[in-house]
Amino acid sequence: xxxxxxxxxxxxxxxxxxxxxxxxxxxxxxxxxxxxxxxxxxxxxxxxxxxxxxxxxx
Numbered sequence: 662x663x664x665x666x667x668x669x670x671x672x673x674x675x676x677x678x679x680x681x682x683x684x685x686x687x688x689x690x691x692x693x694x695x696x697x698x699x700x701x702x703x704x705x706x707x708x709x710x711x712x713x714x715x716x717x718x719x
Contacts, residue, residue: 662692668716671705681706 662670667688674684681703688696697705 662688662695664697665716667697667702668705671702672709672716675706675709 670688671681671684674687675681679687682699684706685696685699685702688702696702
């Protein structure tokens with residue numbers, strides 16, 4: 662899974678109120694080792710909850 666795709670998935674799932682841990686578990690159950698770590702998912706989820714719109718690095 663590409664970085665862009667994983668961030669988009671995190672953004673959408675966060676918008677639905679899904680926790681970072683649940684998002685990580687969903688990604689991991691499908692893609693295994695190809696997904697970002699829990700700390701990365703948590704960081705991006707927080708950024709999106711705080712209003713970030715872009716999925717690319719600044």
